[in-house]
Structures are given as C-alpha cells and as structure tokens.
Amino acid sequence: MKLTSLLLARFAQALTYSSHGPPSSVLYLDSLPLPDLTPTDVRIKILAATVNPSDYNQLEGTYPIKPTLPAVGGNEGVAEVVEIGEEVRGLNVGDRVIPAVAGFGTWRTQAVTDESMVKRIPEMSTISGAMLAVNPCTAYRMLEDFNKPEQGGWVIQNGANSAVGRAVIQICKARGVRTINIIRQKDNDDLKQELLALGADKVFYDKEDKELSSFCKTIPAPGLALNMVSGRSTIPLLKALGPDSALVTYGAMSKLPMSIPFGLTVFKNITLHSYWMTRWTKQHGRSELEHTMFNDIADMCNSGELVPPPYVERGLRDYSSAMENAFRVKQVFINDPKKFLKVH
Amino acid sequence: MKLTSLLLARFAQALTYSSHGPPSSVLYLDSLPLPDLTPTDVRIKILAATVNPSDYNQLEGTYPIKPTLPAVGGNEGVAEVVEIGEEVRGLNVGDRVIPAVAGFGTWRTQAVTDESMVKRIPEMSTISGAMLAVNPCTAYRMLEDFNKPEQGGWVIQNGANSAVGRAVIQICKARGVRTINIIRQKDNDDLKQELLALGADKVFYDKEDKELSSFCKTIPAPGLALNMVSGRSTIPLLKALGPDSALVTYGAMSKLPMSIPFGLTVFKNITLHSYWMTRWTKQHGRSELEHTMFNDIADMCNSGELVPPPYVERGLRDYSSAMENAFRVKQVFINDPKKFLKVH
Numbered sequence: 001m002k003l004t005s006l007l008l009a010r011f012a013q014a015l016t017y018s019s020h021g022p023p024s025s026v027l028y029l030d031s032l033p034l035p036d037l038t039p040t041d042v043r044i045k046i047l048a049a050t051v052n053p054s055d056y057n058q059l060e061g062t063y064p065i066k067p068t069l070p071a072v073g074g075n076e077g078v079a080e081v082v083e084i085g086e087e088v089r090g091l092n093v094g095d096r097v098i099p100a101v102a103g104f105g106t107w108r109t110q111a112v113t114d115e116s117m118v119k120r121i122p123e124m125s126t127i128s129g130a131m132l133a134v135n136p137c138t139a140y141r142m143l144e145d146f147n148k149p150e151q152g153g154w155v156i157q158n159g160a161n162s163a164v165g166r167a168v169i170q171i172c173k174a175r176g177v178r179t180i181n182i183i184r185q186k187d188n189d190d191l192k193q194e195l196l197a198l199g200a201d202k203v204f205y206d207k208e209d210k211e212l213s214s215f216c217k218t219i220p221a222p223g224l225a226l227n228m229v230s231g232r233s234t235i236p237l238l239k240a241l242g243p244d245s246a247l248v249t250y251g252a253m254s255k256l257p258m259s260i261p262f263g264l265t266v267f268k269n270i271t272l273h274s275y276w277m278t279r280w281t282k283q284h285g286r287s288e289l290e291h292t293m294f295n296d297i298a299d300m301c302n303s304g305e306l307v308p309p310p311y312v313e314r315g316l317r318d319y320s321s322a323m324e325n326a327f328r329v330k331q332v333f334i335n336d337p338k339k340f341l342k343v344h
Numbered sequence: 345m346k347l348t349s350l351l352l353a354r355f356a357q358a359l360t361y362s363s364h365g366p367p368s369s370v371l372y373l374d375s376l377p378l379p380d381l382t383p384t385d386v387r388i389k390i391l392a393a394t395v396n397p398s399d400y401n402q403l404e405g406t407y408p409i410k411p412t413l414p415a416v417g418g419n420e421g422v423a424e425v426v427e428i429g430e431e432v433r434g435l436n437v438g439d440r441v442i443p444a445v446a447g448f449g450t451w452r453t454q455a456v457t458d459e460s461m462v463k464r465i466p467e468m469s470t471i472s473g474a475m476l477a478v479n480p481c482t483a484y485r486m487l488e489d490f491n492k493p494e495q496g497g498w499v500i501q502n503g504a505n506s507a508v509g510r511a512v513i514q515i516c517k518a519r520g521v522r523t524i525n526i527i528r529q530k531d532n533d534d535l536k537q538e539l540l541a542l543g544a545d546k547v548f549y550d551k552e553d554k555e556l557s558s559f560c561k562t563i564p565a566p567g568l569a570l571n572m573v574s575g576r577s578t579i580p581l582l583k584a585l586g587p588d589s590a591l592v593t594y595g596a597m598s599k600l601p602m603s604i605p606f607g608l609t610v611f612k613n614i615t616l617h618s619y620w621m622t623r624w625t626k627q628h629g630r631s632e633l634e635h636t637m638f639n640d641i642a643d644m645c646n647s648g649e650l651v652p653p654p655y656v657e658r659g660l661r662d663y664s665s666a667m668e669n670a671f672r673v674k675q676v677f678i679n680d681p682k683k684f685l686k687v688h
Contacts, residue, residue: 088462251606252605260574262596266593274609276610276613291451
C-alpha cells in the first residue's frame with residue numbers, strides 16, 4: 001500500500017460541531033481518525049452531500065433530532081463503498097449507498113460504519129443520488145399517500161420553486177397530473193417561465209389572488225394541496241381545494257403558524273396533515289414501498305423527467321459560504337480535493 | 345270532528361322568515377295552512393324544538409345551507425306522529441320522530457310532510473329527543489370516528505361547558521375514558537364544580553397554561569383533542585396531544601382562525617380534522633351506524649348517564665328573547681299553548 005493511500009484510509013476530513021449556534025460559527029473542519037473495519041463494517045467514500053434547511057436547524061439546536069456532540073453535520077448524501085468487512089453480506093465494493101438513519105453526518109470525506117447504517121440505491125447520477133433521500137422522496141410520498149391525484153386531476157402548491165416544489169411539478173408532469181403553482185414575486189425574476197419549462201401547468205404570484213380564484217373556477221377543484229409556506233399563505237390553498245380533500249404541510253418558510261379559518265375547512269371537509277420524511281423513513285426504510293419509490297425516482301432521473309434543482313457545488317473547506325447561502329440556493333459538498341465553486 | 349280539532353288540523357303556527365338579517369328582526373310568527381295528506385304523508389305535532397347557533401347563522405344568511413324563502417326556522421326538534429296517509433308503511437300514529445333532512449323548519453306547531461322527511465327515534469324524554477340530533481350525536485361521533493380513545497385513555501377539549509362539551513364529558517365518563525376540560529374563566533362562576541359533578545376528570549381555566557402543562561406530564565398523552573374555540577385556544581390542545589393523534593375542530597367560538605404552529609403538528613404527526621354533523625347525517629342517515637348511535641344515546645339518557653345541558657323553555661311567541669339569548673344558554677321552543685318561561 002502506498003503511503004498516500006494509507007493516509008487516505010486512516011483519516012477523514014469532516015465538518016464537525018461541538019456546540020449549537022449559528023452554523024457558520026460552530027462548524028469547523030476536523031481530521032477524524034478512521035477506525036479499522038469490524039467484520040460487519042464498510043468503509044465508504046462520500047461523493048456528494050447536501051445542505052438542507054433541517055441540517056441548518058440541527059446545528060442551531062432547534063431541530064428535534066439532536067446527535068451527541070461533537071457531531072459531524074449533514075444528513076443526506078451519496079457514497080461509494082470502497083472496502084467491506086469479511087462478514088458483510090448486503091453490500092459490495094463499488095455500490096452506491098445513502099444513509100439509512102437520520103443524523104449520519106454526511107459532511108465528511110469518508111466513514112467506517114456498520115453495513116446496517118447505509119443502504120444501496122439504484123443507478124443514477126452522483127448529484128441525483130446525493131439529493132434523493134429528502135426532496136424528491138418528500139414530493140413522491142406526498143403525491144402518493146394523501147388523496148392521490150388521478151391522471152388529469154389537479155394539485156395546488158405554494159413555495160413551488162423550492163426543491164420539493166420542483167420535484168412535485170416534474171413528478172406530476174410525468175404522471176399526467178396538472179399543477180397550480182404559487183410563488184413569491186421578486187423583482188425581474190423569470191421564475192414563472194422556469195417553472196412552466198419544468199412542466200408546471202399554471203404559475204401564480206402570491207399576490208395574484210383574483211387571477212388564481214378566477215382560474216380555479218375553470219377547472220375541476222384540486223383534491224390535494226401541498227403547503228411549505230404556512231402563515232396566511234395556507235388560505236388560498238384551502239380556498240382552491242374541493243370537497244373531501246387534503247392539505248399537506250411540510251414546511252413553514254414564512255416562520256408563521258398556519259392560519260386556518262373554520263368555515264374554509266369544515267364545509268368542504270378538508271383534512272390537514274403534516275409530512276415529515278424522517279418519520280416515514282424511520283417507519284418504512286428498506287420496505288418494498290421504499291424500494292419502489294427509489295426505483296421510480298431513479299427512472300425519472302435517468303430519463304431526464306426529473307432534474308435536480310439549481311445548486312452550488314462546494315468543497316468542504318468552503319463551509320462558511322455554504323451555510324450563509326443555504327436558504328438561498330441548494331448547497332452541495334463535493335468530495336474532490338481540487339474542488340472549487342461551481343454553480344449549476 | 346269538533347270545530348277546534350278541525351282548526352288545529354288545518355293551520356300551524358310557525359316562526360317564519362322572508363329575508364336574511366338579525367334573527368330577532370327577521371322572524372315573525374305566521375299561521376300556515378296545513379295541506380291535506382297525500383298517501384305517503386304524515387302529520388306531525390312538534391313537541392319541542394331547539395335553537396342552535398347554526399340556526400341563528402342560517403337566519404343571518406351566513407350558513408351554507410340556505411332554504412328557499414320564506415322558510416320556517418329551526419333544524420332540530422322532536423315531534424309526534426298524529427296522522428298518517430294510507431300508504432305510509434314506516435311510521436305509526438304515536439311514533440316519536442325527528443327531521444331526516446337539514447332545513448326542515450322545526451319552529452312550528454305542526455307539519456304535514458312526506459314520511460321520508462322524518463325518522464323514528466328510540467324512547468326517551470321529550471327534551472332529550474329534541475336535543476338528540478345535533479349535540480350528543482356530534483360528541484358521540486367525534487369520540488367514535490377519530491382516533492377512538494380506549495378505556496382509561498384521555499381526551500382533551502376546550503369549550504367544555506358547551507352542550508357538546510358536556511355530552512363529551514358524560515359519554516367519556518360512561519365509557520371509562522378520562523377528560524381534560526378547558527373553560528373560560530368568568531367572575532365567581534362555579535363551572536368547574538359543575539363539570540366535575542358531570543363526570544369531568546380535570547377542569548382548567550384557559551389561563552391555567554402552566555397547571556395544564558404540569559398535569560399533562562403526569563398522564564399518558566391524549567390521542568384525541570376536541571376543539572370548538574379555535575384561534576390561539578387550539579395551541580394548548582396541540583401541546584397536550586401525543587404522537588400520531590387527532591385534533592377535531594367543530595366550532596370557532598373565538599371567531600378567529602385556528603393558529604397552527606408547524607413544529608407542534610409535524611413532529612408529533614397530528615392530523616387536523618373538521619367535524620360537521622350535517623354532513624355525517626347526509627351521508628349516514630338511516631344507516632346501521634346511526635341506529636346504533638341513537639340507541640346508545642337513548643340508553644344513556646334513560647339511565648341518567650347523559651343529562652341535557654342547561655336550557656330555557658319558551659313558547660313560539662317568545663322568539664325575540666329566544667334569539668337574543670341563543671348564545672348564552674340553550675333555548676327550546678315547547679309546543680304548549682299555556683307555555684310560559686321556564687328555566688332548567
């Protein structure tokens with residue numbers, strides 16, 4: 001074994017935090033020794049790892065899943081198996097894997113872990129694999145598990161330009177389901193065109209209440225609304241929904257409680273659900289349901305029906321900028337020593 | 345036939361309205377001719393009819409069920425069948441019946457109607473029969489249809505002194521289910537004692553946040569919350585609920601939208617339902633489910649496990665006072681020409 005390989009095998013670079021606080025302050029790049037493999041361990045090389053809003057909240061200490069400190073940041077990412085213990089049966093060198101548990105700590109170059117802590121994913125690009133577990137799966141499950149829209153039917157969502165929102169648009173498009181998309185207007189943006197190009201049927205700015213309401217009179221009422229904004233932005237969704245429908249909330253980007261007028265829900269019998277991918281994965285991880293979902297999403301990624309949202313590639317060293325821009329555009333740590341800033 | 349009987353048979357007194365507006369202004373006592381019976385008609389004598397908040401809203405024109413005007417007010421009440429057409433098969437003279445449809449117009453002395461418009465109820469007191477269809481049935485169904493509490497389990501509700509709230513307390517008591525009850529504090533009231541005497545396990549004023557929260561730490565978390573207040577009063581219910589639980593909203597006495605913080609619902613997976621008795625009855629009226637419910641409630645009424653809420657008996661002539669006090673205490677029109685004000 002060459003000296004360089006030996007060094008690579010023994011240490012990993014990792015974005016670590018020892019206390020909670022502002023993410024760009026509490027994170028530091030550490031060099032962690034890699035233990036020898038037990039018979040059921042695998043060594044994985046992290047290829048790419050995302051920064052999700054929940055990672056940010058986890059560093060702040062405001063998220064309900066709190067790893068023991070010091071901890072490595074990051075929950076989502078794709079890795080390649082580079083070495084396996086002698087009793088490992090489920091994985092082979094060269095397999096692409098993602099964490100099987102919450103709080104894995106994906107912002108590192110390598111890890112040694114029991115094979116049960118990771119799971120194999122179907123073949124897809126590195127970036128699609130890195131972004132698989134949270135956003136496309138959230139979109140997929142919300143469209144599958146709550147008042148599932150039929151072909152030709154309509155779904156309405158706010159925050160439609162979010163990573164989940166874009167996945168919703170594309171999955172619906174692929175299934176022949178039509179989408180009404182609400183976004184916040186910024187100066188001179190061309191977001192409407194961008195979402196229409198992705199496959200959105202209609203896009204409204206959140207100020208276009210009247211236009212939305214007029215349009216809704218011309219279509220069969222949606223039976224499903226997806227809400228990631230909360231606050232008063234929930235109300236146009238409730239107004240648009242038809243009888244016996246479902247509103248699923250998966251975020252509160254407005255940082256305000258949902259405002260739910262009784263009359264809007266009771267007479268149309270709207271049920272309000274919350275969706276949390278982490279809970280679903282805890283309950284259904286490694287199930288046939290998950291297997292089918294991963295394969296469906298991989299197929300859509302490989303056919304070009306589902307493309308990643310805009311993102312910025314960064315090296316681990318560039319963590320301050322990654323944290324500072326985490327809510328503006330998706331940040332992805334790429335494990336490449338020669339990595340420099342690259343925007344997609 | 346005596347002349348007096350003839351007159352009684354030909355006309356009914358009825359509280360009628362020809363336009364929407366303030367109920368005590370738009371109502372008037374009218375004399376309506378009673379048509380001859382067709383073969384499938386029955387003639388019924390209304391014995392007692394309640395004033396519910398939704399009747400009030402219906403007169404104002406703010407309720408989604410709007411009868412063609414002029415219309416007779418009232419949706420709930422109990423009647424006795426006094427005459428039947430020759431082809432009536434489902435009813436006999438002497439049967440006690442309640443309306444089978446919304447918007448029947450119960451604030452009248454008599455009515456001639458197709459037998460399909462009314463349905464027989466089990467034996468129970470006139471007042472229990474008059475109050476059967478809305479409040480005890482709402483309480484019964486919410487306890488039956490959403491995350492049904494087991495014996496020994498806990499339910500939490502606000503507006504616990506309402507007619508539905510009192511029925512919830514008593515039905516739970518009869519089933520060995522325990523209740524946490526939240527009420528608004530008024531000066532010198534003895535409402536806590538009153539509800540404890542009805543069978544409430546715990547009663548808190550809405551200002552007693554800390555006491556409620558401390559108490560909740562000592563019990564298995566409720567899986568069901570019943571909300572009739574809405575606004576910010578929804579929050580203590582969400583806080584008290586355990587994982588995978590249900591909050592059912594059946595009113596908004598605060599006249600404010602529910603305020604639902606995302607973090608409180610998503611991590612505990614709380615689903616928010618609305619309940620509307622009118623819809624249930626439209627879907628399940630005359631079903632085996634309804635039959636069982638009526639019998640269960642009649643049994644509880646007859647055994648004294650379920651007693652009516654405080655109410656005031658009034659003659660039809662006294663409608664102004666009935667309307668003015670409708671939100672303060674339950675008003676019941678009693679069909680007795682000698683009727684004068686009587687408080688229970």
